[in-house]
Amino acid sequence: MSRRALTLLLAGFLVLAFGVVGAFxxxxxxxxxxxxxxxxxxxVDKKPVISIKGRQTYPTKGALHLVTVAYxxxxxxxxxxxxxxxGWLDPTVAVVPQETIFAPDRDPKQVEEENAVEMTNSQDSATAAALNELKIPYAxxxxVAYTEKGKPADGKLKKDDEIIAVDGKAAKDVTAVSDAVKAHKTGDNVVFTITRGKEKLDVTVPTVAGPKGQPLVGVTMQAKYKFPFEVDINVGDVGGPSAGLMFSLGILDKLTPGELTGGKQIAGTGTIEPGGTVGPIGGIAQKMVGAQDSGATIFLTPADNCAEAVKAVPDGLRLVRADTLHSAVQALDALRTGKGDVPACEAG
Structure with a gap:
């Protein structure tokens, strides 16, 4: 073998070796x-996903599937x-930069904690939204769920502190408290009126700039509800807030006579506010594939996700726009009875 051929062979081997090493x-x-x-x-595991005690419940049929994204x-x-x-070659999955899921300044354990708190908040908000829809009062x-280490609230606010006012205005809900903090400029002081045990305190916390420039104090909050009966939701290790709408619909279906689904396989997604507003979520394309795989033919879609969903909807899956819990219930009633309008998603 000539020296040139040997050199080319060696170079080709090195390119292949570096390619194999690089691939892993x-x-x-x-x-x-x-x-x-x-x-x-x-x-789930022979236990009801939604258990209700202390209130009459009714039989259900069909399915109200919550959908998830695996990462x-x-x-x-x-x-x-x-x-x-x-992943880039598979149309059913998405490959995204790591920082879009895991913020650079937060470790994976903190993300898991946040997801767990979000799931608890989502379940409570879903129950509150369902009770509001049925006009059942609650308190x-x-x-405070926890504070972020190194942020201004760390050491000033403590787990289980009850926030009753911000800058003298009543803390109606978690969103109201969050909005009150965001209304400040970075560097401003926020005065939290709290109860800690039997003590009532005013705690002053300065704001700092968050990752997107919004002011924050570094506190994660959760709503603590006192419902007139027990609602227990069991979904294993599913985290995050995106199943809120489907939890609310499941609770409503169990608390009301008749079948909300009409026996159909319904899937959907969306965050839920206690007032019933449905919010957008991430991973809509993957969630629609999961919905279709589950046998669903109808997919309840947050209004803000509609434009993206229309571009990626699998064949045979009907998109129904869900602006609020009330409008989702009305849409399901129309699908079941054949009477009334069913709001559809439209391309943006």
């Missing part, structure tokens, strides 16, 4: 794929380049 090097991306679904009027990767378990490339308070 970790990269800062996360793969999002369709996650598991759960029927909110069904069971692979993250700071603690980065994917390799080959996995990312496979509510805003409490």
């Amino acid at each position: 090097r970790p990269v800062p991306y996360v793969v999002l794929s369709p996650g598991p679904t759960e029927n909110t009027i069904g069971e 692979q990767g993250g700071p603690a378990a980065q994917i390799d380049l080959l996995t990312a490339l496979r 509510m308070a805003v409490s």
Whole structure:
């Protein structure tokens, strides 16, 4: 073999070797794929997803599927380049920069804690929204879930502090407290009136600039409700707030006579406010694939996700726009009875 041929062979081998090694090097991306679904009027591990005690309930039929997104990767378990490339070639998954899921200034454990708090808040907000829809009264308070280490609230506000006012204005709910903080300029002081045990205190906390420039104090809050009966939601290790709408619909279906679904396989997604407003979520394309895989033919879609959903909707899945819990109930009534308008998603 000539020296030139040997050189080319060696160079080709080195290129291949570097390529193979490079393919298995970790990269800062996360793969999002369709996650598991759960029927909110069904069971998980032989236990009802939604259990209600102390109030009459009614039989249900069909399904109200919550949908999820599974992710692979993250700071603690980065994917390799080959996995990312496979994801880019698969139309049912998305490959996104790691920082879109895991903020650079937050560790994975903190993200998990936030997801757990968001899921608890989502379940409570879903119950509150369902009771508001049925005009059943309840009591509510805003409490501190935890503070972020190194942020201004750390050491000043404590877990389980009940926030009763911000700058002298009553703390109606978590959103109101958050909005009151955001209304300040970075560097301003925020005065929280709290109860800690039997003590009432005014706690002054300065704001700092958050990742997007908005002022924050570094406190995560949760609503503490006192409902007139017990509502228990069991979904295993599913986290985040995006199942709120489907929880509310499941609670409503169990608390009212008749079948909300008409026996159909319904799926959907969306955050929920206690007042019934449905908010947008992430991963809509993957969630629609998961909905179709679960056998659903109708997908309740937050209004703000409609434009994106229309572009990626799988064949055979009908998109129904959900602005509020009330409008979602009306849409399901129209689908069941064949009477009334069913709001559809439209391209933006």
